[in-house]
Amino acid sequence: MALAVAALILLTVMCLTTLMTVRTSGIVHQAGIFSGPVELVQRGMSGLAIVVIFVTVAAPLAKLLGTIYVLLRVRETDPPRHLRRIFTLVERLSTWSMTEVFVLGVFVAYVKLGDLVKIELDAGVYALLALTFVLVWADGSLDREAIWDALDGGRARDMARRALVTGRVPPGAIGCETCTLVVVPDGPEGCPRCGSAVHARKPDSIAWTWALLIGAMVFYLPANLYPVLTVMQLGAGQPSTILGGVRELIETGMYPLAALVFFASIAVPMLKMVGLSVMLISVHTGHMRWLRDRTRLYYLIHWIGRWSMIDIFMEALLGALVQFGGVVTIEPGIGAVAFCAVVILTIFAAETFDPRIMWDAAERRTNISKQAQA
Numbered sequence: 001m002a003l004a005v006a007a008l009i010l011l012t013v014m015c016l017t018t019l020m021t022v023r024t025s026g027i028v029h030q031a032g033i034f035s036g037p038v039e040l041v042q043r044g045m046s047g048l049a050i051v052v053i054f055v056t057v058a059a060p061l062a063k064l065l066g067t068i069y070v071l072l073r074v075r076e077t078d079p080p081r082h083l084r085r086i087f088t089l090v091e092r093l094s095t096w097s098m099t100e101v102f103v104l105g106v107f108v109a110y111v112k113l114g115d116l117v118k119i120e121l122d123a124g125v126y127a128l129l130a131l132t133f134v135l136v137w138a139d140g141s142l143d144r145e146a147i148w149d150a151l152d153g154g155r156a157r158d159m160a161r162r163a164l165v166t167g168r169v170p171p172g173a174i175g176c177e178t179c180t181l182v183v184v185p186d187g188p189e190g191c192p193r194c195g196s197a198v199h200a201r202k203p204d205s206i207a208w209t210w211a212l213l214i215g216a217m218v219f220y221l222p223a224n225l226y227p228v229l230t231v232m233q234l235g236a237g238q239p240s241t242i243l244g245g246v247r248e249l250i251e252t253g254m255y256p257l258a259a260l261v262f263f264a265s266i267a268v269p270m271l272k273m274v275g276l277s278v279m280l281i282s283v284h285t286g287h288m289r290w291l292r293d294r295t296r297l298y299y300l301i302h303w304i305g306r307w308s309m310i311d312i313f314m315e316a317l318l319g320a321l322v323q324f325g326g327v328v329t330i331e332p333g334i335g336a337v338a339f340c341a342v343v344i345l346t347i348f349a350a351e352t353f354d355p356r357i358m359w360d361a362a363e364r365r366t367n368i369s370k371q372a373q374a
Contacts, residue, residue: 001071003138008064010131015057019106019124022321024117029321032124033057036316040332043319048337051344052316055098055309060135063097066090067142074150084151084194088178091144095347098306100132104260105313111257112249112314113321148179152193174200202354206283212349213276219341220269227333229315239333242266242311265311265339268304272346275301276353283357286365291358298355305350308343312336 018030033056037049066086073079106125113119173184178196190197227239240248242265249258275297281287282294319332 001068003134003141004064004067004071007131007134007138008061008068010127010134011057011060011064014124014127014131017124017127018122019128019317020110020113020321021120021122022113022117023120030122031317031320035320036313039320040316043332045332045334045337048312048316048332048340051340052312055096056102056313059093059096060099060131063090063093066093067138070147070151074147078153079151081195087147087151088194088196091178094139095306095351097135098309099128099135101307101309102313103128103132104264104307105310106317108257108261108310108314109317109321111254112318117321119321145180148181148193172200174198177202201357201360202352205352205354205357206280208352209276209280209349212345212352213273213280216269216273216342216345216349219338219345220273223335223339223342224266226335226338228311228335228339229318229333230331241335242339261311264307268308269339269342269346272301272305272350276346276349279353279355279358283361286361288362288365291362294358295355298350298353302350305343305347308346309340312340312343 015033018032019035021028021030023029034053037053040046040049040052067090070083070087070090073083106128110119110121173182175182176191176194176196176198179191179194181191181193183191183193183198224242226241228242228245230239242261246258246262246266249255249261279294279298315332315336318330321330
C-alpha cells in the first residue's frame with residue numbers, strides 16, 4: 001500500500017512537471033509527458049498519440065488506483081465480488097504499463113539531442129526515475145496469491161489443497177490463467193476464485209496468433225522503409241528510417257546507444273515474428289524436439305515485446321522538444337505509426353498463443369507413431 005501510494009504521488013508529479021528543457025539560438029522549449037502526444041496529434045498521428053498516452057499515463061494510473069482500492073478493501077470480513085474483476089484488470093494492465101520502457105526512451109532522446117541543442121533535465125525526469133524504481137519494488141512486494149485467497153476467503157484454495165492431500169483430483173482439472181488456481185470447470189461460472197472463464201487451452205489460439213502475426217509482418221515492411229523522423233537543420237536534412245538512425249549513431253561514435261536502438265527496434269521485432277512463426281509451424285508439424293527450449297523462447301518473447309516501444313517514445317519526445325523553425329526541427333514520420341502497429345500486434349500475438357499446444361501436437365505425433373509401429 002505504501003509503495004502504491006508513493007508511486008501514485010510520483011506519477012502525479014511527473015504529469016504536472018516538465019521532463020526536459022532545450023535551448024538554441026536564444027529559443028527555449030520545454031516538454032512534459034503530454035507534449036509528445038500533442039505534437040503527434042498536430043502532425044495527424046492521433047492514433048499513435050493515444051497509444052503513447054495510454055502506456056505511459058493511463059495504464060500505470062489505472063493499475064495503481066486499482067491496486068490501492070483492492071488493498072484498502074481486501075481486509076474486510078466479506079470483500080465485495082467486484083474486487084476480483086478490478087484485480088484481474090490490474091494484472092492484465094501490467095503488460096501495458098511501460099514506465100520503465102519510457103525511461104529508456106527519454107535516455108535515448110537525451111543522448112541524441114546532445115549534438116543539436118543545449119538540454120537540461122527537469123523535475124519530471126527525476127520523478128519518472130523514482131516512479132520506475134518504486135513500481136518495480138511494489139510489483140516485487142505484492143503477494144498475488146495472498147490477495148486472491150483474501151478476496152475468496154481462502155475457500156477455493158482449501159478445496160484444492162484437500163483434493164491434493166486425498167489424492168482425489170477430479171478429471172478435467174485445469175489451471176485458471178488469471179489467478180493460477182487449479183479448478184474443475186463447473187458450468188458457465190468459470191473460476192470459483194476470480195470468476196474468469198477457464199479453458200483447457202486458449203480458444204482459437206492458432207488462428208488468432210497467425211492473423212495477428214501476419215498483420216505485424218505486413219506493417220513491418222513500411223515500418224522499415226518509411227522514415228520514422230526527419231531532422232531539418234538550417235533548412236537542410238533528410239528523412240531517417242530506423243536502420244538509418246542506427247547508422248547515424250554509429251557514425252557519431254555512439255556505439256552503446258546504437259546497439260540499444262538496433263536491439264529494441266530491429267532485433268526484438270524480428271525475434272518475435274520469427275520465433276512465433278517457428279512455434280506455430282511446429283504446432284502444425286508436431287515437431288517433438290526442443291520443446292522446453294521453444295517454451296522458454298515463448299516466455300522470452302512474451303516478456304521482451306514491450307521494449308520495442310523505446311523508439312516510439314524517443315521520437316514523440318524529440319518531435320515535441322526540437323521545434324526551432326529554420327534553425328533545427330525534428331518531425332515524426334509515418335514509419336513510426338507502422339512500427340507502433342508492429343509492436344502492438346506482436347504483443348497481442350504473444351498473448352493469444354498458447355505454448356501448451358506445442359506439447360499437445362508433439363504428443364499426438366508420438367501417439368500416431370506408436371500406433372503405426374503397432
